[in-house]
Amino acid sequence: MAMSAHATAHTSQAKAAELPRVPTPAIGPRANPYLDADSFEGEGDLMVLNMGPQHPSTHGVLRLKLWLDGEVVIKAVPYLGYLHRGVEKLLEKLSYVQSTPIVDKNDYVASMTNELALVMAFEKLEGCEVPRRARYLRTICAEMQRVASHLLWLGTFALDMGGALGGGTTAFMYCLRERERILDLFEELTGARFHYHMMQIGGVRHDLPVGWDVHMKQVAADIRARIPEYESMLSANPIFRSRTKGIGRIDARLAMELGLSGPNLRACGVDFDLRRSQPYAAYDEIEVHSALAYEGDVYARYQVRVAEMYESLRIATALVDGVPAGPIMGRKPIETVNAVKPPAGEAYVAIDSPRGELGCWVVSDGSPRPYRCKLRPPSYHALAALPYLLPGTTIPDVVVILGSLDPIMGEADR
């Protein structure tokens, strides 16, 4: 299969030895792009353009305040909060059992991973063991969800490139067609197409239906055969390459300080993958080759995501053949709302969601409700890079750079 040229992989076995030691430059004062954010003393007359919150390419309701010199962005300030629903407050008011459906709606294109991070944090707090079969199912779901999420990203990214009434839509439709088949798979498994409520404390809610594995392998094989087509439509197209290469470059040091994660971080040449460094679910039983690119630009992020789709399909296909027999719940059935009462303490669990490190930090005071529950959304950290990436680019690049970071506002704003 045509794995992208620059994407290389490291195995979990040899990870510590092979990891490149990231140089540590001296710490000094850094020009802060927010200084005096609401005004700008620039040369000449600048046009202030509010891009969003209603705009076709702001991935939901992000508002970017741009100071423009012609079409060149001089300064950019993102404004968030248009989709803030107070999820962290809600989690404090609801019991542990009631929380999983709430976080489903955070990253609404990858619901499985939201639940997984939350549920794993609660399990760690409670000290609950998850049976091996449930861990396998979680891994399969997470990886298929990654493919679905990246497919949606690829389609919308092509739309951002332009051609909502042209080439962009064509790629978008193809990507949605494949994503639809994964949604069908999830529907067969959980009965829902978007907000699955699959994970629960101690295991998973639904066991595999008969014939699901055959169906899934067929879907995986089909998608795997089709991704090269999309590559031939996008990365083989000189217009696409000229609009992505060298645009939105972020260096590894800044990416780390900002907390960029997942594909955004791996596109900067930092080989870090939570699936390998802190194996959770069933990742300790399978080799994960995470894609890596070094340029840190939009094209590198595209390459990493496409390579990740191949890898996720491989992992999911490999795991579905070896799903062990056994129970799917590691504790007695949860019958009341207040059934889960972890002892007082704190836990932080992070997983590698399609967008990066999705973490959950829970504090318990021994009651059936969390004392404090913070979600660490990868999109929020990715958006923090915008003020550094946008100045000096033009309006068309703004849209492309924003799209390449793959933010989901439901998750960033919570």
Place this chain on the structure above:
Amino acid sequence: MIGQDVAQIAHERFGLESGELGPSVPRERLLEFASALCEAGYLYLVYISAMHHPATKNGEAEVPARYTVVYRVRDLARGLEFPFRCEVPLGTGVPSVASVWAGADWQEREAYDLVGPVFEGHPDLRRIMLPEDWEGHPLHRDYAINTPHHPWR
């Protein structure tokens, strides 16, 4: 995995004991401690968050209301993590670490917006999730759920 090298630094240079939750760094030495972490290779800022503890009575002694600001940093090359925290009474500022990790900027803004601790030396401490004219901090334990607010423009 908790980074034992930093735990040692914390113990030797700062005299702090770090348990499972990491050391509780006094606010006077927070910036110094953060710089030491960064120099030790912990360049990746995982998150900064905060929680509010209302005043409680512990027997006869009264524990005043306080904020706990929690930090978690990571050394990506070695896969090591290190959490630490800083506890301040209400009304006292926490030094901002935005000069150490660029990402602390938005993290501290979020913590300030939702929970309430004021970060001193932050380049641009504004609300980020809630509208500018919002009153109170929703994740404050004392925040009344029916606090009136202006309609979202």
Place this chain on the structure above:
Amino acid sequence: MNVLFGSPALHALVLGVGIVSALLGVTSYFIWFERKFAGRMQSRIGPKHVGPYGLLQPIADAFKLLIKADITPDTADRALFNLAPLLAVCVALLSLAVLPLASGLVIADLDVGVLFFLAAGALTVVPTWMAGWGSNNKYALLGGMRAIAQSVAYGVPLVLAALVPVILSGSMKLSDIVAAQAGGHWFALWPPGPGLGAGVLFVLASLAEGNRIPFDIPEAESELVSGISTEYTGMKFGMFYLGEYVHSLVVAALFVTLFLGGYDGPGPDVLALQLLWFVLKVSLVSVLLLWVRWSYVRLRSDQLMTLCWKYLLPSGLLLVAASAVWVWWTEQGGSR
């Protein structure tokens, strides 16, 4: 001048009304065809509910546009805002005047037909910019400015590309150009180099001047919301839409006339057959353009300028020189 109906004035009037109404009808069904075509390309069906195969969809769309609220923003420059859509359609229709559909079937066979077409093309930017400025919207203004920059830049290679058939045929009259290609000596095929090159250049530059994908940066819906037409609603928006499609059909027709022999084709020189050949060729070119449209993503504005000034302009100059040398050589004794 070949006159079909009595006096030249009557001829122009009858043909003008006939051709324009025919073209408007064809355009609405061209839009239907494009939607079906794009649907098939994207593994979906396209319009199918209104009438058999969705054939009544254009009529339904026209009604929908007519009954929609017609909003003029308070802060808009009312005169410019309301005049722009009308002018957009008129300017797009202008080029039709010199287009020979078949031998003798032309509204006004001007001596300077090519020049007339180029002049009409240069005018397209005026309504576009009127819309961009008149809307008093930042996105529309940016779109209007982009349109101007694009039009100034791409007018030059367009003139150079159109010059090649003029040099080869020795006339600016479109009917003479078609006559020079009679018998299969189409300029796109013969002479081998300059004709085809100029044809490609012509299509690229016309697409850019008409703001069609992949050069639709004045509209750029993913960046500028909808560019110049951001504030337009109802039929005023529909007129822009119509103007754009008319323009793209006219471009295809002119490409056929200048480079593919126009109505020339095998068979006797009867009106019906010539018309058939012409329509066939135009349809083929249009489908090709649709294919490009539904496969490519958009260029960035500065890349568009680079493409024009650094690549298209020099190659246009080269093609003009090459065709002049060709003509000189054939006149010196080389035979055709």
Place this chain on the structure above:
Amino acid sequence: MSALEILGLSLLALFVLAGALGTVLSKNLVHSVLWLALALVATAGIYVRLTAGFLAGAQVLLYAGGVITLAIFAVMLSARIEGGPIPNESAKRGRGALVALAVAGLFGGVLLQADVLAPRDLPVVDAADIGRSFLGEYVLPFEVLSVLLVAAMIGAIVIARREDP
């Protein structure tokens, strides 16, 4: 000239006049530019009436397509482009009107002396004739003019180029 032709010509003249007046009298700079476009295109129409098709085409292509576009660019680059209309305050209207009247008198006098209203057959000048006279009789002025334009272009580039490389 038939009555219809006179009517057409007068209509065109009216357009030219309206465009010219609009250009100088409009309070909005952008409107001025567009009135100018109307005047230029209507002038092209008059050329067509005088059977100078090539000139008409060149007029529209260069003036409406090029000059108007550049004028819009100039307006956009020199004025702050956000918000409302760009005011166009004409200064010294009285003196301007005086100059205009003088010019009109001059042209009128010349026209009356030239006896333009006498009926005659207009010579048909096609593009080929123009080309021949450019490259034959008038080749020297034509080439000198092109050298001048190239010099102007180089000069513009030199002026516009930034000091820093």
